[in-house]
Amino acid sequence: MQSVWTLLSWGPEGWLDDIAYGVFITVSLAAATLPVGLVIGFLVALAKQSDEPSLRLAGNIYTTIFRGLPELLTLFIIFYGAQIGIQQVMRLYNPTAAVEVNAFVSGMIALGVVFSSYASEVFLSAFRAIPKGQYEGGYSVGLSGWQTMQLVVLPQLIRIALPGLANLWLILLKDTALVSAIGLTDILRQAGVAARVTKHAFLFFGVAALIYLLLAIISSFGINAIERAVGRQQVQR
Template sequence: MESAFWTLLSWGPDGWSRSIAYGVFVTVSLALATLPLGLLIGFLVALAKQSTEPSLRLAGNIYTTIFRGLPELLTLFLVFYGAQFGIQQVVQLFSPGTAVEINSFVAGMVALGVVFSSYASEVFLSAFRGIPVGQYEGGYSIGLNKGQTMRLVILPQLIRIALPGLANLWLALLKDTALVSVIGLSDILRQSQIAARVTKEAFLFFGVACLIYLVLAIISSFGIGAIERAVGKKEMNR
């Protein structure tokens, strides 16, 4: 029985390790592609929510309310099927009969990105509120404009304050990538599901999937710790 398990987990023609390794690659690639998108949108939404312009604050609050309130899976379906339908209708106006398909990787990246950004905006907003107003005034007093003050004075402090919260969101993002298996993307969970269905060894392959996600989380924790130490050293050297 043990040898049969090792055969199923081998790289050979009867094993599934190659397929699962590809799923790991897809999962990590999706998470890494989603991260900058989510951070950028989250930062912009946080700026909007603390703006003096009421319409920007309202738009930012509506954005976070919607994407924090909707289940992640429903957001994924809305992006994958809804965006595909909308684009299809627009294309039909200019080129009747042309079929449009949304790439599942792109759909997953966008859906997870907007969900991630809605939570990241709250982390950034809390970090902004943790920076004293005097930091802005100090930047202006030495001749920096708003953009320079943000880049040179505020952003370094913002990153340090927001880093723990963003680290938690990254770990949540890694787990949320499992949702893309429902739209056909060959991530860890989908490859494990296929292997379990074909071999009838569900416990084995779902157990392997659990271990892989735990290993990714542990590696991420070490990486986050290294980043926090590097940021802390920079602050001490200033």
């Protein structure tokens, strides 16, 4: 029976290097998903607060579907379904084309759509918190619609939406664990392999949980720094 420290050491004997690789995959997946989710979420929020009913409808269908499906199911559907779908479309043009959507990209898309549907709600309530006078003020000093959005609305929006988005980031970090089910070697999958091979299940799953906890703690520090940087203190009354 090997000691706990051998099992957790770096190198061929221990599993620390494998788990470190898992941490790298988890963090890069979450980091790659974040911008995608934010941009889509913002666009969906724009659609949902528009005056045009058809745009609102399109946005609402999006959030209804992707907030209603279990993340695991969304992941499976995109991983297996999207690949077959894209393949068939490609075959129409080029019968020999082989497209591969790998597990990382599938995970990114699946987590991105889920993140964006929640993010759109956060942005939407932030939009509602900005008084109409701000837009009118923008027009009255001669700014175009896009300039108003960029210079007047967006800076305030980010400040208001930040706590909600920070919360979503923490959820995203945890949701990445699901990609272990489609074969991406993230923290949980590496821990699972180690647990199966060494039969020290409690040790390795415990270590995995602690790593997620550590990531959450680091994130909270980062979020606090960002909140200070955007001057959240000023708007607090």
